[in-house]
Amino acid sequence: MTEKPVSQGQLIWRRFRRHRLGALGGVIIVLLTLLTLFAHFISPYDYATQHRRFAFAPPTPIHFFDRDGRLSWPFVYGLQRERDPRGRWIYRENTDQVYPIRFFVQGDPYQLFWLIPTDIHLFGTGERNPESPGQVFLFGTDDVGRDLFSRTLIGGWVSLSIGPLALAISLTLAIFFGGISGYFGGGWDIFIQRMIEVLNSFPGLPLLLALAAILPPGLPPAISFLLIIMILSVLGWGGTARTLRGLFLVLREQEFSLAAKAMGAGNGRIIFKHLLPNTLSYLIVSATLGIPGLILAEAALSFLGFGIRDPMTSWGQLLNQFTDNTISNLTYHPWLMIPGFFIIIAVLAFNFMGDALRDAADPFSTQGRSV
Amino acid sequence: MLNYIVRRLVYMIPTMLIISIVAFMVVQLAPGDFLTKYKLNERISQETLQNIAKHLGLEKPCEPLQWQWSGCVERYWRWLKGVLFSSESTDPATGQRWRVWSVSTQLPFIHWNPDFGFSFETNQPVSKLFWERLPLTLLVTIPTFLFAWLISLPLGIYAATRQYSLGDTIFTILGFAGLSIPNFFLALVLMYWLVVSLTPTLCSWGWQFFCPGNPGASVGGLFVQEHMGGSPWPWDWSLKKWLDYVWHLWPAVLVIGGSSIAGLMRIMRGQMLDILGSQYIMTARAKGLSERVVIYKHAVRNALNVMISIFGQSLPGLIGGALITAIVLNFPTVERLFYDALRAYDDYLVQTLLMFFAILLLLGNLLADIMLAWVDPRIRYD
Numbered sequence: 001m002t003e004k005p006v007s008q009g010q011l012i013w014r015r016f017r018r019h020r021l022g023a024l025g026g027v028i029i030v031l032l033t034l035l036t037l038f039a040h041f042i043s044p045y046d047y048a049t050q051h052r053r054f055a056f057a058p059p060t061p062i063h064f065f066d067r068d069g070r071l072s073w074p075f076v077y078g079l080q081r082e083r084d085p086r087g088r089w090i091y092r093e094n095t096d097q098v099y100p101i102r103f104f105v106q107g108d109p110y111q112l113f114w115l116i117p118t119d120i121h122l123f124g125t126g127e128r129n130p131e132s133p134g135q136v137f138l139f140g141t142d143d144v145g146r147d148l149f150s151r152t153l154i155g156g157w158v159s160l161s162i163g164p165l166a167l168a169i170s171l172t173l174a175i176f177f178g179g180i181s182g183y184f185g186g187g188w189d190i191f192i193q194r195m196i197e198v199l200n201s202f203p204g205l206p207l208l209l210a211l212a213a214i215l216p217p218g219l220p221p222a223i224s225f226l227l228i229i230m231i232l233s234v235l236g237w238g239g240t241a242r243t244l245r246g247l248f249l250v251l252r253e254q255e256f257s258l259a260a261k262a263m264g265a266g267n268g269r270i271i272f273k274h275l276l277p278n279t280l281s282y283l284i285v286s287a288t289l290g291i292p293g294l295i296l297a298e299a300a301l302s303f304l305g306f307g308i309r310d311p312m313t314s315w316g317q318l319l320n321q322f323t324d325n326t327i328s329n330l331t332y333h334p335w336l337m338i339p340g341f342f343i344i345i346a347v348l349a350f351n352f353m354g355d356a357l358r359d360a361a362d363p364f365s366t367q368g369r370s371v
Numbered sequence: 372m373l374n375y376i377v378r379r380l381v382y383m384i385p386t387m388l389i390i391s392i393v394a395f396m397v398v399q400l401a402p403g404d405f406l407t408k409y410k411l412n413e414r415i416s417q418e419t420l421q422n423i424a425k426h427l428g429l430e431k432p433c434e435p436l437q438w439q440w441s442g443c444v445e446r447y448w449r450w451l452k453g454v455l456f457s458s459e460s461t462d463p464a465t466g467q468r469w470r471v472w473s474v475s476t477q478l479p480f481i482h483w484n485p486d487f488g489f490s491f492e493t494n495q496p497v498s499k500l501f502w503e504r505l506p507l508t509l510l511v512t513i514p515t516f517l518f519a520w521l522i523s524l525p526l527g528i529y530a531a532t533r534q535y536s537l538g539d540t541i542f543t544i545l546g547f548a549g550l551s552i553p554n555f556f557l558a559l560v561l562m563y564w565l566v567v568s569l570t571p572t573l574c575s576w577g578w579q580f581f582c583p584g585n586p587g588a589s590v591g592g593l594f595v596q597e598h599m600g601g602s603p604w605p606w607d608w609s610l611k612k613w614l615d616y617v618w619h620l621w622p623a624v625l626v627i628g629g630s631s632i633a634g635l636m637r638i639m640r641g642q643m644l645d646i647l648g649s650q651y652i653m654t655a656r657a658k659g660l661s662e663r664v665v666i667y668k669h670a671v672r673n674a675l676n677v678m679i680s681i682f683g684q685s686l687p688g689l690i691g692g693a694l695i696t697a698i699v700l701n702f703p704t705v706e707r708l709f710y711d712a713l714r715a716y717d718d719y720l721v722q723t724l725l726m727f728f729a730i731l732l733l734l735g736n737l738l739a740d741i742m743l744a745w746v747d748p749r750i751r752y753d
Contacts, residue, residue, distance in 0.1 A: 198389050203728045205691030206709060207397070210725055213713045214401045292551065299553050300695055304710065322559055326591060326699065330563045337563070340556040347551040355547075 022356020043150030078133035099134030182248025488719025527639025549633030683736035
């Protein structure tokens with residue numbers, strides 16, 4: 001009986017699945033992506049809807065037992081705003097008003113996948129008036145009364161997409177420059193290497209901030225999002241290009257590429273058909289390990305107020321409120337920290353997955369380690 | 372060796388020039404200049420505006436994004452001339468000359484007193500702002516740095532010698548967590564814990580230091596109000612100021628150091644594992660050396676070489692971490708100055724500080740190479 005031959009890809013996949021934390025990371029990433037894709041539907045409000053009367057409302061408790069202690073359909077009590085003796089707004093539950101949680105309710109209109117116009121939300125109280133006391137703020141609200149849960153889900157769109165997008169551009173740059181540098185050598189090689197050295201002689205974050213500070217504040221959100229991706233990728237291709245250059249230097253001297261050359265293949269064909277596929281496992285691993293860094297960079301940038309700006313949002317931008325009045329925000333509105341945990345979970349998941357992929361892509365590793 | 376160091380220093384000159392040009396261009400990329408802001412201010416006369424423009428070479432435009440380069444060379448040259456040859460800073464608006472507080476007040480044998488330009492936001496010479504902040508920056512960075520290295524190396528050795536043990540697993544997971552938590556978020560969580568839980572508890576135990584009104588109750592900043600002025604050099608401080616400093620410093624050390632530790636520990640562990648699997652370690656064990664000698668005399672020494680060459684690469688992370696943490700914790704350091712300058716588009720300040728960070732990196736790499744040659748007898752540079 002002959003065993004079916006297994007391709008390199010299948011081998012990698014097998015080793016990857018054995019890596020428990022890596023697989024867990026993969027599952028988490030899929031879940032986060034789904035949450036983000038369906039963000040408009042899952043979130044009870046539009047991310048920009050302001051509930052002016054409920055600024056800095058704490059997370060709404062959802063009750064499963066009514067006032068008499070009987071099990072009931074999940075509901076929330078009406079939210080009532082009062083001033084405490086110091087004049088700060090505080091929120092109290094008005095137990096006379098009961099709003100049951102309902103599923104598939106009508107709410108703020110939105111476009112599912114930016115295509116299908118609808119106003120059905122997964123859950124909510126069904127109250128259409130933003131100032132009605134029957135509100136469900138799972139993560140509380142921010143300084144102008146926007147629902148943090150909805151904003152966190154929408155923010156994931158930027159936070160999760162910026163990594164892969166910036167990476168795609170910076171990998172393209174890295175392949176282009178690293179390829180030229182390693183394959184052709186000569187003057188271009190020297191020039192590109194010096195260019196990378198200058199780029200690397202600046203510490204990343206300060207230069208990133210300085211470049212991001214150039215963007216004028218009034219830009220449309222989509223444009224500034226694209227420009228930030230450009231900046232992140234322009235600063236990030238150096239290291240990968242260097243490694244690729246090294247790989248190309250070795251590969252172009254090997255028999256198969258010499259053979260291709262002897263058979264009259266053009267430079268483009270040799271580079272893309274013969275050399276590049278051989279660097280694929282390195283590229284995949286460096287991509288997965290590069291994403292956490294990019295997510296963190298975007299978070300830092302937006303946190304400091306130089307990245308994504310209001311009204312668009314990202315997990316880092318949501319934490320931006322802490323750059324002013326840090327102590328009082330922390331003391332009185334600690335729920336504003338919740339988006340930070342999403343950053344940690346996403347980055348952790350990508351790190352685990354990258355680590356697992358690295359082990360799996362290494363043909364010499366005997367098995368995927370569990371931790 | 373001396374020959375090598377001198378050669379490296381000479382090579383640094385063109386690199387620094389390129390770095391300064393890049394820093395200059397990055398700043399010039401921003402649309403407009405500070406004169407735009409001045410022009411909006413009606414209290415500033417036309418004559419003053421002309422004076423400023425003349426002094427700084429602003430008469431011709433330098434807007435790389437609009438492909439107007441004519442004024443760029445002029446501006447850059449004026450700035451460079453100030454850095455290289457000047458010993459005073461001139462306020463371009465009033466013509467007032469500043470004798471700058473600088474290195475030469477502390478170290479009288481240095482006569483170079485560069486003029487890095489003028490900060491228009493604060494109306495002070497950049498060099499004054501910079502030198503004022505430098506001591507405190509060092510007082511934050513050096514302890515952090517020592518903390519990170521002194522913790523991560525032993526941890527790496529521990530994890531490698533007990534591979535797959537419970538301790539190794541715990542440190543690995545902690546390391547991953549350290550790499551995955553954004554610096555600023557860790558700082559926020561730590562501050563939250565300090566403000567909401569730790570200091571009130573310590574105060575309720577009767578420790579006056581942590582009760583409201585005392586240094587222990589304040590979180591953020593490097594000093595309480597009463598210690599803010601005075602000499603920035605620690606040997607002039609009173610005991611109370613020292614306590615104040617230490618209390619405010621440790622969250623920063625933990626946050627900035629924490630992420631460095633995670634990375635450094637992983638590398639040290641990996642190096643140690645590689646070396647412990649090599650044949651000369653087997654030989655050392657076979658000839659009956661004690662485990663302690665095998666690990667510390669044979670393995671660690673070789674692993675250290677790699678760590679030293681990593682030293683230069685670990686600096687950007689440290690600077691980035693210090694930048695964010697300084698902003699969250701509100702530290703009066705150079706990094707905080709950089710952030711404020713960016714927010715205000717304070718051109719010369721941004722440019723100078725960008726250069727400062729880059730030079731720090733260059734010096735760090737040089738230091739790493741020198742140390743490597745010093746530690747590893749196999750490396751000879753001449």
